[in-house]
Amino acid sequence: MDFRALVRIAHHRRALLRHDRWTREQLISHQSRELASLREFACLKSAFYYRFHEGRADCPLEELPVLAREEFERGALDIETDRSATARVSHAVEAAVAAASRERVLAWAGLAPGFAQWFDPVRSTVYGAPAAGPYGGPYSASPRMRFRHLDAARPAADLSRELNDWQPAFIRTTADRALALAREQLDGALRITPAIVSLEGALLTPETRWIIEEAWGTAVFDAYTADGLGVLAAECAEHRGLHLCEDLNVIEIVDAEGHAVAPGVFGERVLVTSLYRRARPLIRYELRDRVRLAARACPCGRPFRLIDGLEPGPRGAR
Ligand SMILES: [Zn+2]
Numbered sequence: 001m002d003f004r005a006l007v008r009i010a011h012h013r014r015a016l017l018r019h020d021r022w023t024r025e026q027l028i029s030h031q032s033r034e035l036a037s038l039r040e041f042a043c044l045k046s047a048f049y050y051r052f053h054e055g056r057a058d059c060p061l062e063e064l065p066v067l068a069r070e071e072f073e074r075g076a077l078d079i080e081t082d083r084s085a086t087a088r089v090s091h092a093v094e095a096a097v098a099a100a101s102r103e104r105v106l107a108w109a110g111l112a113p114g115f116a117q118w119f120d121p122v123r124s125t126v127y128g129a130p131a132a133g134p135y136g137g138p139y140s141a142s143p144r145m146r147f148r149h150l151d152a153a154r155p156a157a158d159l160s161r162e163l164n165d166w167q168p169a170f171i172r173t174t175a176d177r178a179l180a181l182a183r184e185q186l187d188g189a190l191r192i193t194p195a196i197v198s199l200e201g202a203l204l205t206p207e208t209r210w211i212i213e214e215a216w217g218t219a220v221f222d223a224y225t226a227d228g229l230g231v232l233a234a235e236c237a238e239h240r241g242l243h244l245c246e247d248l249n250v251i252e253i254v255d256a257e258g259h260a261v262a263p264g265v266f267g268e269r270v271l272v273t274s275l276y277r278r279a280r281p282l283i284r285y286e287l288r289d290r291v292r293l294a295a296r297a298c299p300c301g302r303p304f305r306l307i308d309g310l311e312p313g314p315r316g317a318r
Pocket residue numbers: 236237238240243298299300301302
């Protein structure tokens with residue numbers, strides 16, 4: 001990891017964390033500014049969007065066509081806008097924002113970067129969690145975290161000795177693997193004391209959460225991620241649900257007919273518009289996840305809406 005990239009990530013992480021103090025109105029006006037610039041850019045620079053959104057330049061977002069995965073794959077080459085030298089710079093910025101958004105998940109979970117960690121990096125384990133984003137690489141680029149990656153194919157029962165030795169303070173994995181590890185801990189084979197267990201990519205039931213918390217007496221932080229889109233939502237320390245990362249995406253939760261659903265009701269689809277991606281713009285990209293908006297706001301005061309129900313749909317290779 002080169003120094004310039006680290007500085008860039010730190011810059012974007014600080015900027016993202018400042019958004020925690022935004023009002024909802026500030027967030028909405030940021031979204032509409034970024035959305036207008038994204039739509040103009042996409043229609044100008046991507047042959048696909050030029051056709052796909054033809055004659056709809058003045059439509060509200062909700063009236064633009066949904067970009068299904070099949071459509072995205074068929075049009076993949078035309079969607080790309082990345083053809084010039086300046087696009088390489090924008091690619092680096094996108095990579096930094098994506099990395100910063102993953103680091104924000106850690107900050108929301110209470111793992112804020114501190115000076116001491118430069119000398120004593122947080123021991124961390126990633127166990128078979130899905131790829132962090134479109135740029136591959138580790139979950140966090142920060143030298144303040146030292147990661148040990150465990151292969152998804154290894155059963156939890158085989159990991160006890162290695163983990164007892166490593167003693168991770170931070171574990172990132174999927175709900176089913178965390179459950180398997182928690183059972184090893186409750187059986188006495190595994191003896192670790194992680195401060196934070198960060199989950200993603202699978203359904204986290206209240207029962208699974210309870211068993212993991214029982215095993216380690218520690219807080220579980222769920223996150224909603226999608227391949228190619230990075231972190232879409234993550235929990236804060238209040239554990240009232242997952243905050244949608246609405247400063248980076250416009251996230252629509254809709255029914256089977258494409259109409260927005262009310263809080264408290266599960267949608268059938270999630271439509272994601274990524275506000276910062278320019279190399280491969282995604283506008284109303286469809287995920288077949290069932291998601292429910294929370295009816296009540298989070299007491300933490302962040303301006304991002306909460307989801308309190310999440311049933312991940314089938315994942316395709318992206
Ligand atoms: Zn909150």
